Amino acid sequence: MLYIKCPYCGLRAQKEFSYGGDATVKRPNINEEVSSEDWDNFVYMRKSPRGKHIELWQHIAGCRQWIKVQRDTATHEIFQTAKVTEEIR
Amino acid sequence: MQKYSVFSLIKNAFSNHQNWEVAWKDPTPKSEYDVVIIGGGGHGLATAYYLAKEHNIRNVAIIEKGWIGGGNVGRNTTIIRSNFMYDANARFNEFGMDLWRNLSQELNFNVMFSPRGIINLAHSDAQMNAYARRGNSMRLNGIDANLLDRDDVKKLIPMADFSDEVRFPIFGGLMQPSAGTARHDAVAWGYARQADDMGVDIIQHCEVTGFDVVNGKIKGIRTSRGDIKAKKVGLCVAGSTNILAEKLNMTLPIETHVLQACVSEPVKPLLDGVVTFGAGHFYISQSDKGEMVMGGDLDGYNSYAQRGNLPTIQHVLTGGLALFPFLSRLKMLRTWGGIMDMSMDGSPIIDKTHIEGLYLNCGWCYGGFKSTPVSGWTFAHTIAQDQVHELNSELRLNRFSSGHLLDEKGLGTKTWIG
Secondary structure, X not given: OXXXXXXXXXXXXXXXXXXXXEXXXXXXXXXXXXXXXXXHHHHOOEOOOOOXXXXXXXXXXXXXXXXXXXXXXXXXXXXXXXXXXOOOO | OOOOOHHHHHHHHOOXXXXXXXXXXXXXXXXXXXXXXXXXXXXXXHHHHHHHHHHOOOOEXXXXXXXXXXXXXXXXXXXXXXXXXXXXXXXXHHHHHHHHHOHHHHHOOOOOOEOOOEEEEEOOHHHHHHHHHHXXXXXXXXXXXXXXXXXXXXXXXXXXXXXXXXXXXXXXXXXXXXXXXXXXXXHHHHHHHHHHHOOOEEEOXXXXXXXXXXOOEEEEEEEOOEEEEEEEEEEOOHHHHHHHHHHOOOOEOEEEEEEEEEEEOOOOOOOOOEEEXXXXXXXXXXXXXXXXXXXXXXXXXXXXXXXXOHHHHHHHXXXXXXXXXHHHHOOEEEEEXXXXXXXXXXXXXXXXXXXXXXXXXXXXXXXXXXXXXXXXXXXXXXHHHOOOOHHHOOOOOOHHHHOOOOOOOOOOOOOOOO
């Protein structure tokens, strides 16, 4: 079981959360010309690194907020969590 | 090569089975090969075998970081099927079914292919309609498919919960009678032994650390056991695809996730064939040893750990118990995990790349084992002829940008959602 520190609720069990994927993927800006390649990169292309990965989780059975989590994809160690509006460095 | 038969078994019995030939050698890597296949799993071994057999390319090396049979080819739940709706997937896997049927004879190795059928259960009228549609699509592609009603299912799996109190009553199901299981280790060993016999070097415990690419053309690879020149290189590394792609500055429509499976203690023959639960993600079959082999959802987050967490096992088996209450009386023997190359539409990729001489075989998601022979067959063709075969002409990398997706399950890009 992973234990994820929700920035709003504190340390909670993984079962309360739902995964939302890579948090570093940026949606192309609205109302601007988007090339096919940019759209392709946003929708389909993923780095999926082995090691540190910044990802989105939703505290679905808690405060229902989306949060960012920095986690190791090989050891499952969680280094940092942050509000979705904050940056993880 | 020593042929395996009842006569060779008797002959070797006289020497207490001490004089069997090694099944494959342990060569030191040469400095140059015509083709290097990275990844000694089922698909890599099959690719090397068909390169030698179908295309007479024998100066081939398989580079494996671990050992033969240690990755997903030894970790899957051994299910073989071709019950796909889309033409591209159906034709591809039905060609594979033909290869499976003769595989034991062809490899002179009993892969224990046992076509006892697969039943996908339906738990609503809507699901029955969807299965009728899928069954019709399968039949149009020459694949056997039978729509079962509740009584038909009850005859085949009477031990399932048919009581009135269940949350998801069984309405019926879709059956592919020609689907089944095989012994996964034997598939790896059989391909390895034949490939080795035809001159393929199987190099184990050798990690690829980099690639030599000059002017957009592959020249060779760098490994933990020295540099190896190669005219052509095939990537066939399942869950490790993104790690090698990063070394090539490539980004792919692939995410790596961990999938768990588990087996119970062995019991007497109980379940014939494979059964999948339609109201949750759970599938089950019984091995020849009598263990109930079970699997289901991914853990649901990016992972390169070849092990998972208990909440997922608990979730999967909750579905299992809803379908087969008798499972609550069995002890769990073991659980394990393997890392899956989840593509963004749930279908595989077998294609050339923008680098000349570099070929890609990935995106197998949950279902790589069943496609082992046909994956090797088409990948060998793609490498040898430098062009895709008709069978993998729709399994290309550019289908994502062009919009010709093969999203069999209709899950969109989040194929890791259960």
